[in-house]
Amino acid sequence: MLELIVISTINGVLFGMLLFLLSSGLTVIFSMMGVLNFAHASFYMLGAFFGFQLTRWIGFWPALVLAPLLVGAIGMAVERYGLRNTHKHGHVAELLLTFGLAFAIEEIVSMVWGKGPMDYRVPALLDFPAFTIFSTNYPAYKIFMLAVSVAIFVALLVTLKRTRVGLIVQAALTHPSMVAHLGHNVGRVFMLVFGVGAALAGVAGVIAGPALVTQSDMATLLGPILFVVVVFGGLGSLSGAFIASLFIGLVQTFAVALNGSLASAFGPLDPSFGPSVITDIWNVTISQIAPILPYVLLVLILIVRPMGLMGSRET
Amino acid sequence: MIDVTSSAPVATIEPKGQRLRFYGIWVIAAIALVVLPLVFSSGGSLTSFSLIGIAIIFALSYNILLGQTGLLSFGHAVHYGIGGFFAIHLMNAVAARGWPIPLPFVPLVGGIGGLLLAIVIGWVMTKRAGTVFAMISLGIGELVASSSLILRSVFGGESGITTDRTALPHVFGWSFGPQIQIYYLIAFWLMISAIAMYALTRTPLGRICNAVRDNPERVEFIGYDPHVVRYIAYGFAGFFAGVAGGLSAINFEIANSAYLGAAQSGIVLFATFIGGTAYFFGPILGAILVTYLQLGLTDVTTVWQLYFGIIFIGIVMFAPGGMAGILMMHRPLVRAGTLGMIIPSYLVALIPTLALACGVILVIETIARYTQGEGSGAIINLLGIPFNATSPLTWFAAAILTIGGFFVARLSWRRIAEAWDRATTVARDRGYLA
Numbered sequence: 198m199l200e201l202i203v204i205s206t207i208n209g210v211l212f213g214m215l216l217f218l219l220s221s222g223l224t225v226i227f228s229m230m231g232v233l234n235f236a237h238a239s240f241y242m243l244g245a246f247f248g249f250q251l252t253r254w255i256g257f258w259p260a261l262v263l264a265p266l267l268v269g270a271i272g273m274a275v276e277r278y279g280l281r282n283t284h285k286h287g288h289v290a291e292l293l294l295t296f297g298l299a300f301a302i303e304e305i306v307s308m309v310w311g312k313g314p315m316d317y318r319v320p321a322l323l324d325f326p327a328f329t330i331f332s333t334n335y336p337a338y339k340i341f342m343l344a345v346s347v348a349i350f351v352a353l354l355v356t357l358k359r360t361r362v363g364l365i366v367q368a369a370l371t372h373p374s375m376v377a378h379l380g381h382n383v384g385r386v387f388m389l390v391f392g393v394g395a396a397l398a399g400v401a402g403v404i405a406g407p408a409l410v411t412q413s414d415m416a417t418l419l420g421p422i423l424f425v426v427v428v429f430g431g432l433g434s435l436s437g438a439f440i441a442s443l444f445i446g447l448v449q450t451f452a453v454a455l456n457g458s459l460a461s462a463f464g465p466l467d468p469s470f471g472p473s474v475i476t477d478i479w480n481v482t483i484s485q486i487a488p489i490l491p492y493v494l495l496v497l498i499l500i501v502r503p504m505g506l507m508g509s510r511e512t
Numbered sequence: 513m514i515d516v517t518s519s520a521p522v523a524t525i526e527p528k529g530q531r532l533r534f535y536g537i538w539v540i541a542a543i544a545l546v547v548l549p550l551v552f553s554s555g556g557s558l559t560s561f562s563l564i565g566i567a568i569i570f571a572l573s574y575n576i577l578l579g580q581t582g583l584l585s586f587g588h589a590v591h592y593g594i595g596g597f598f599a600i601h602l603m604n605a606v607a608a609r610g611w612p613i614p615l616p617f618v619p620l621v622g623g624i625g626g627l628l629l630a631i632v633i634g635w636v637m638t639k640r641a642g643t644v645f646a647m648i649s650l651g652i653g654e655l656v657a658s659s660s661l662i663l664r665s666v667f668g669g670e671s672g673i674t675t676d677r678t679a680l681p682h683v684f685g686w687s688f689g690p691q692i693q694i695y696y697l698i699a700f701w702l703m704i705s706a707i708a709m710y711a712l713t714r715t716p717l718g719r720i721c722n723a724v725r726d727n728p729e730r731v732e733f734i735g736y737d738p739h740v741v742r743y744i745a746y747g748f749a750g751f752f753a754g755v756a757g758g759l760s761a762i763n764f765e766i767a768n769s770a771y772l773g774a775a776q777s778g779i780v781l782f783a784t785f786i787g788g789t790a791y792f793f794g795p796i797l798g799a800i801l802v803t804y805l806q807l808g809l810t811d812v813t814t815v816w817q818l819y820f821g822i823i824f825i826g827i828v829m830f831a832p833g834g835m836a837g838i839l840m841m842h843r844p845l846v847r848a849g850t851l852g853m854i855i856p857s858y859l860v861a862l863i864p865t866l867a868l869a870c871g872v873i874l875v876i877e878t879i880a881r882y883t884q885g886e887g888s889g890a891i892i893n894l895l896g897i898p899f900n901a902t903s904p905l906t907w908f909a910a911a912i913l914t915i916g917g918f919f920v921a922r923l924s925w926r927r928i929a930e931a932w933d934r935a936t937t938v939a940r941d942r943g944y945l946a
Contacts (some may be wrong), residue, residue, distance in 0.1 A: 233643050279829065286832045289584050292646060293785060294828045296586075300778065308815050308880050335680030417774070421654045424647045432644070479663050489662070492655035499636055499648060 200331035205454045206447070211339055211490055213446025214346035218401035219419070220426045220438040221353060222394025228370050228433035229390055231288055232280065235295035238420035239393040240300040244268045244402025249317040257320035265399035272395025276388045298353060300417065307413035315411040342404045349400065350439075357435075367399045422449075425491040429498050431508025440506055445491055452487035524868070538707065545699040549692055551717030558691045560807055565698040566759050567803040569705045571783045571795035578781075579789035580713060581637070581745040582725030584646045587653020588780055590633075591626035593756025593772030594656075596761040598625025599664065600673050603761075607679035608715055614683040615762065619701050622758020624753045629656075630750025638742035638867035639729065648775075657772045672768025675761070688762075698759050705752055710792055712748060721745050779806075782820060786827050790832025797835045815880045848939035857931040868921045871913025874899060878910060 787798020
């Protein structure tokens with residue numbers, strides 16, 4: 198039991214940090230442009246596939262740098278030629294544009310790489326057990342993932358809070374026209390922030406690709422959870438996104454690891470009505486309901502605290 | 513904005529002719545629905561018409577949210593799916609217990625199913641509009657869709673639940689086995705639902721929905737609660753989506769979890785938006801086009817969904833009014849008689865734009881054949897011309913058509929814009945354009 202708790206905690210924090218790599222970009226883009234980027238999970242997927250392809254051609258380490266740059270460039274192009282032109286039609290049009298993009302990117306990826314999972318392997322340098330805990334070998338690659346996520350988190354925080362660039366970005370979030378009057382190119386700031394957000398998603402894709410499955414439906418699987426994280430943490434709140442990412446990461450990891458059900462907990466009280474809704478609920482295991490847990494949390498938070506955990510305004 | 517008839521200045525001058533024309537459109541639509549299967553009587557076209565009819569009801573119900581109330585939902589298919597499952601379970605119960613409920617009433621029960629779900633989940637969802645509503649609808653859509661896989665006894669797991677529509681009591685000697693009878697059943701419900709949904713847009717409720725879409729704050733000032741208005745609109749949309757789902761269950765004699773899924777929600781969003789949300793007939797156009805493309809393209813190409821995505825992105829970026837919006841833009845020009853001024857530039861633009869489209873199609877198909885290996889064959893048939901996907905000549909042609917077509921087309925689009933300005937100026941002088 199202790200083994201389960203320790204391993205699941207490490208895995209949960211890891212998944213949570215991965216979610217934060219994605220939700221941080223999403224939430225900064227949201228507070229800046231007021232648009233929730235539906236294609237954000239698609240950038241994550243592009244990162245994984247570019248990482249896979251570049252790893253084949255030039256190796257994992259160059260791919261770790263190049264693939265996010267490529268994804269970032271695509272992100273900037275999307276902002277410059279897509280969102281900026283759509284802005285005049287309102288937020289719903291922008292949301293729909295990113296929705297269409299997410300759809301198109303998934304189709305392009307499955308057209309180019311097919312629908313099956315890719316053979317994206319952990320680099321040989323990191324393919325060893327880092328330590329053994331309760332007779333479980335914990336892979337070094339996962340520690341590496343954790344280290345990269347934490348490093349990016351710290352770098353992001355320092356850039357936003359301690360540098361001049363971060364100052365301008367923060368100012369452009371709340372007072373774009375004032376920043377423009379001071380002589381900064383706000384359009385370019387938006388484009389860069391969008392690009393950086395996309396690149397962060399790309400990094401998440403490159404490092405998550407070998408550990409999770411690199412497949413053309415990975416964006417569809419992760420996208421909704423990402424939105425849950427952002428709404429749960431409070432739209433536009435970076436610290437809220439951080440807490441929500443870790444929380445949802447832990448909840449999902451623990452739920453998958455647990456095998457209990459109502460039937461196993463209250464075995465002697467089995468209602469045994471034959472096949473009905475009640476027996477379905479009675480027999481379902483916690484790991485089976487893991488995929489719907491984030492959505493249950495979403496509904497709960499919307500009822501209890503509609504602005505999200507750390508949201509300053511009512512969402 | 514929404515209604516086609518009352519915005520016309522002539523409405524005050526000759527209301528009788530106006531009314532005649534208005535009812536005329538509905539009568540013509542009804543006659544067309546009756547006559548269609550007599551003209552195209554093959555089994556394939558009957559199936560297509562049935563699917564299109566269901567898609568139209570579904571898209572119109574979606575437009576109650578998106579077009580009328582300004583609510584962008586990513587989970588509208590949950591009502592469609594629940595309607596389908598209500599219909600399936602009712603049909604099985606009727607067949608097993610011998611209740612005297614004939615098949616034509618089953619879609620009504622589907623609608624009630626959709627309405628009940630909307631009553632349950634709608635209150636939380638409609639608290640906020642805009643982006644937040646969109647996210648919540650996505651989350652709740654996923655919640656319902658994933659729950660349907662857990663509650664196997666109700667939703668039948670991955671294989672779904674089947675039924676036999678001919679086991680219900682017959683009416684007028686119709687067994688509802690043949691597709692033609694199902695077509696007429698769908699046409700009947702299509703007509704009723706379309707009239708009901710159009711009437712809804714003309715009621716005070718429909719008007720206040722538009723007001724909530726445009727300026728919720730002001731609606732609050734005049735004493736309405738936007739939350740309640742959105743909730744009621746959500747209920748109506750859920751009901752009609754349930755009717756569409758019930759018809760779909762009758763048509764296929766099966767309901768499974770795919771009915772509730774995100775893909776189904778995406779298709780209805782595509783159909784409604786491509787058709788145009790600002791006019792009542794927009795979603796009808798969109799549903800016809802999208803269903804037709806869905807049925808037609810799947811035979812021709814393996815990447816048909818990519819074309820959907822590209823069409824959708826193009827509409828969002830360049831014509832947010834959709835097909836209906838583009839059509840209605842020309843209305844004042846037709847009235848003023850200045851349409852002739854822009855037709856030449858349209859014709860000029862047609863050639864490079866078509867070249868661009870062909871180039872893009874060629875690029876996509878070449879990549880698709882290249883990556884999907886030998887299985888799909890190397891010959892691309894475009895406009896009757898065979899292209900070999902492995903020959904550099906095809907790649908060259910694709911590049912020339914795409915890049916050259918783009919630059920020439922852009923020039924011709926500018927000419928359209930200029931001609932458009934001239935035509936609207938004249939129309940404005942003649943008093944047909946505000």
